[in-house]
Amino acid sequence: MNWIAWFYFPARLAWRQLVFDRTKLIAATSGVLFACVLVFMQLGFKDSLYASAASAPVKLSGDLFLMHKQSEALWRPVKFKRSELMRALGNPAVTDVYPLYLGLAPFKNIETQVKRTLMVYGFDPDSQIFNVEGIKNKRIELQLKDTVLFDEYSRPEFGPIRQLLDAGRNKTEINDYKITLIGTFRLGVSFAADGNVATSDLNFMRIFPNRNHSDIDLGVIKLRPGVSVTQTQFELRNQLNEFINIFTYEELLQHEMDYWANMAPIGFIFGFGTIMGLVVGLVIVYQILFTDIANLRNEFATLKAMGYEHGYFIRVVFASAFFLAVFGFIPGYALSIGLYQLAESQIFMPMPMTFSKVVTVFMFILSMCALAGFLAIRKLRVANPADMF
Amino acid sequence: MSIAIEVDRLNFSFGRGVLTQSVLKNVTISIHQGEIVLITGPSGSGKTTFLTIIGGLRQAFYGSVIVLDQQLINSNEQTKIKVRQQIGYIFQQHNLLKSLTALQNVSMTLEMHNAMTERQRLDRATEMLEAVGLGNRLDYKPEQLSSGQRQRVSIARALVGQPKIVLADEPTASLDKQSGYEAVSILKRLAKESQTTILLVTHDYRILDIADRVVELEDGIIKNS
Structure with missing residues (x-):
């Protein structure tokens, strides 16, 4: 069995099942989109905070800096x-x-x-x-x-x-x-x-x-x-x-960043917000996948009776999770760009949409969906053909 | 003529301890390649249980069940999957995937066999659907088809992989007389063309005449006919 078929067929089935029920697809996508925007905003505010916190020291020109301990x-x-x-x-x-x-x-x-x-x-x-x-x-x-x-x-x-x-x-x-x-x-x-x-x-x-x-x-x-x-x-x-701290330029910047990240609760708040966004998204995607498996257990059991292996269904579930991640991420990304610009114009702080942030958020969303899939595949056990027919 | 299914003193029961309920008792039967066998009997006689054991869907522990040279008693998952792949299963309800078209549903059987290209799969599935008289319904979803048409799609799905054995569990139960008879006639015609063994569970006496042999099961015991 070649690996393209190994992944392609279950992915295609997952795709067909997803697009079949538009209402459900929109609901699931909105869940991911919501999580995506939340994470983008939290990370955006956090990075913006760090960047602006260090805006004065960044422009200082000197070799060493003295500060009271x-x-x-x-x-x-x-x-x-x-x-x-x-x-x-x-x-x-x-x-x-x-x-x-x-x-x-x-x-x-x-x-x-x-x-x-x-x-x-x-x-x-x-x-x-x-x-x-x-x-x-x-x-x-x-x-x-x-x-x-x-x-x-x-x-x-x-x-x-x-x-x-x-x-x-x-x-x-x-x-x-x-x-x-x-x-x-x-x-x-x-x-x-x-x-x-x-x-x-x-x-x-x-x-x-x-x-x-x-x-x-x-x-x-x-x-x-x-x-x-x-x-x-x-x-x-x-x-x-x-009682004097002697900082190099880099150490001074780090000292400022650390203050906002650790001393001030702000770093924690945004970190917490990010996690909450992911948890909400996780629960939504998990619910969708879980209900999906429950509703489709008859179909899965039928396929099992035809000779499909358990691993095939795991791949179907993960492929669904992957599609949901992508479907939710694309509009979430577009919406976040708009919100970043809105935030920049409202709070006058830099909110750059950097490539690394895009990759980070996508990875977050992908892991979130993968984890939801991982939790949902336990439900596959109900698709036992001997109990169905 | 070679033997497709060989069952020897099969015993099967549900539950355990005092709740043990014996379903199949010392069932012994041999079915030849190409034979069409009907199993009849009242509800609760163990017909469906018997079929699911033959089909590798249910694990039995006592006796001997040899299907296509594989022993299914105390078998591992891999053996059962191998047997399932060589069997076409027709269910009481059509059990089609509702998100897929008739053509895609039939192709699902072929996707397990990677020797074919996508084109070949679709051509083969189309031929099969034409053979059951649904050449003009290829792109219809199950909900757009009548129950008789759905059951014919499911027959096409069971036969398209050219299985050695077809197991059918009350295929006419949800159909009226006309379409029920049509469905099993198609099944018989196609099976005879390709020397496929058919084991069909039913208590629909209207279709008894398609069988080479009728076996009656009552309270888990085969009655000599």
């Missing part, structure tokens, strides 16, 4: 002494160190006057620690008093800043302190903050009168070209205070 994530830092950062200069491999100041503050919408909290980044404009065009271009202007750059990717609730700037309306308040917007840059929002502004360290102290230069949130270290980053990281670990 008690800092859970960049958006809620524990301050440490600037002198600690300065001590790193004692290492011959270190060329420059720059402090980064972070603070959440209400920003007054220029049009509506409504205040909404955003993240304020304060740093030496000459330091070039942000690898962002809009910031680099304005480093001279940023050195002026009370000048601020606004993140274009901030949520629209802050107002159409770009158009307002073009119209010459550039005065507003952050933390009840009057500032002038001198341009925009592109960074991206996260679950922690709905918007971002960048300003000089001096302006930062003006916006936050309670802050001072000697308490910093993040230290950015630049090394001489060609020196080993890990070697310097090791040396600094011995030289600096033990």
Whole structure:
């Protein structure tokens, strides 16, 4: 018996039985479609969350980063002494160190006057620690008093800043302190903050009168070209205070991701949502297959009496499960693309439909259907020709 | 003439312990290749049970049942499947697959034999359906056919694989006199052409005349006729 026939015939029978009953097929397909969309959305939100959580650190340019060990994530830092950062200069491999100041503050919408909290980044404009065009271009202007750059990717609730700037309306308040917007840059929002502004360290102290230069949130270290980053990281670990974390660029990103995945319940929530989606789909597909076998037991028993082997029916069930997976996945995928675009336009977070996500979800759906098939084949035992005739 | 079915002192019972109910008692019968044998008897006499044992659908433990040189007493699944594949089974109800057309239903028998191409299978199934007078109903689903036509499709399905033996369990039970007689006549004609053995269980006395031999079963015992 060749393998094409081995799979083709049972698959063809499964196909014919599926398309025979359209109502049932639509019901089963909707079940898979539902699970598919649910999983796509959960994974989409999760990935989007991770991507946006790291949107600020991704754009940082430096070799090593100092953070207080008690800092859970960049958006809620524990301050440490600037002198600690300065001590790193004692290492011959270190060329420059720059402090980064972070603070959440209400920003007054220029049009509506409504205040909404955003993240304020304060740093030496000459330091070039942000690898962002809009910031680099304005480093001279940023050195002026009370000048601020606004993140274009901030949520629209802050107002159409770009158009307002073009119209010459550039005065507003952050933390009840009057500032002038001198341009925009592109960074991206996260679950922690709905918007971002960048300003000089001096302006930062003006916006936050309670802050001072000697308490910093993040230290950015630049090394001489060609020196080993890990070697310097090791040396600094011995030289600096033990309560300081010294991260490489990758470790900093990982630290941010881990926070959202583990510390914050959000990673768990979306993981849970994914599993629930699959469980619902599993139950629906199982029910369909199970009922199908029960309804068709007479036909299966007939085929058994004609000499078909048990394995043939197992292949029929798995082929049905496979077709349902494909039938449900295709419209589920199409619908999800639309929903991703809708979500992007509504929550202003990146929701890319990556190829790997498509493959992942399809594999999930396929495994789900295969498991449903696996559970349903136990029902095949009722198709015993001796009991039927 | 070779022997197709050889049954020697077959005993079979349902249940166990005090609930044991003996169904077949010391059944002994030989059926030659090409013979048409009718088994009659009242309901509950064990006719269908006897047929399912011969057909390799039910496992028996005592006595001897040799079908096409295979011992079916205490046989394994593989032996039974091998026997089933060489037997054409006609059921009381037509038992056609309702999602398949008449042609596809008949082809199902041939799909087990991989020597044929799809074209050959369909041609063969078409010929068979023409032989039972349904050449113009090839693409009809079972629900679009009358009960007599369905039973003729099921006859075609049983015969298309050119089986050595055809087992029929009350094939006329759900048919009126006219179509019932038509169905068994077709069965007889085709069987005689290809020297097929037919074992037919019935209590329809209208069709007794097609048989070479009539055996009466009562309370699990073959009455000498």
